[in-house]
Amino acid sequence: MSDIKEKDNLPDWSAYRGVLVFVEQRAGTAKSVSWQLLGEGRKLADKLEAPLLAVAVGHGVGHLAQEAIYRGADVAYLCDDPVLKDYRTRPYSRVMLQLIEDAKPEIVLFGATATGRDLAGAIATHLPTGLTADTTALDVEPHPSRLLLASRPAFSEKMMATILCKQYRPQMATARAGVFEALPRDASRQGEIVRIDCPLREEDVATQVLDFLEESGHVNLEEAExxxxxxxxxxxxxxxxxxxxxxxxxxxxxxxxxxxxxxxxxxxxxxxxxxxxxxxxxxxxxxxxxxxxxxxxxxxxxxxxxxxxxxxxxxxxxxxxxxxxxxxxxxxxxxxxxxxxxxxxxxxxxxxxxxxxxx
Structure with missing residues (x-):
């Protein structure tokens, strides 16, 4: 993937910079965990003196790219295509894999939702890289290691484990909703919106979404005020x-x-x-x-x-x-x-x- 330094036999990840947050949405409405991760991502990016990146994937989701700027992102990538109207693993993962290859973020964060877990797992498998699931605390070591410190409950919830990904980039994690705090929305913030293409056509995707059936009696604690x-x-x-x-x-x-x-x-x-x-x-x-x-x-x-x-x-x-x-x-x-x-x-x-x- 990358050249190996002869001096210390560690990969040279100098080309990888920035923290990328996946903005999860359904029917054009973002999950609150996405804005929470942008708030935390802002802290990590500032510690690393790197840009905070966001990516909105879907159809008719241009407003989410702009909203990501208002919520703290420096650059928001937008992939808007009818193929991406509903979440499906293959087209979404192909968009993300292409973006990661081109933008080279050193950290990529997803919400620990059904969609976020599925997408992050597929991406980590293809790259390949490490993935820490269900994190409840995030931090970074500054230069020179620039390591993501991803912490989560372990050993039947009796202690916290901090997991590092030293040998691969990007470093990836999913994070629980409700743990981190979103930044106040600032409509005066300026940033760059970069449009990217969907690499697949509808005929390239083997699955179809026919309908969404709401679960009877479903309770949404994550979004409840x-x-x-x-x-x-x-x-x-x-x-x-x-x-x-x-x-x-x-x-x-x-x-x-x-x-x-x-x-x-x-x-x-x-x-x-x-x-x-x-x-x-x-x-x-x-x-x-x-x-x-x-x-x-x-x-x-x-x-x-x-x-x-x-x-x-x-x-x-x-x-x-x-x-x-x-x-x-x-x-x-x-x-x-x-x-x-x-x-x-x-x-x-x-x-x-x-x-x-x-x-």
Missing amino acids: IIVAGGRGLGGPEAFALLKALADALGGVVGASRAAVDAGWIGHEHQVGQTGQTVRPKLYFAIGISGAVQHTVGMANAETIVAINKDESAPIFQLAHYGIVGDLFKIVPAITEEIRARRGLAAERSFEAKASESA
């Missing part, structure tokens, strides 16, 4: 009905700790934590959750955390912005009713205001 989560303190599956009522009143979704999921009270798709999902909502209710580290690492980045627990010494209160000590079976319904009442009053006032304007 409000999460109402319950743990062992609920005492059984029936209590999740109280949480669902509160979540519905707030316009949020229901989450859970591993203890509640392992007990069979609610499905794994609701689990927040090291072995579940990492989330970054605006509001997080931790109800009947003690605050074990396995759970808190998955929700510690929430903007506002409200804890409800009968044990005043529960560790969750050390993390919460607001804490209520008491019986959740009395507190949660009271909060729900108050929210419903306030929303009803707000809706009534809105109706009266509109009626007054029409008059």
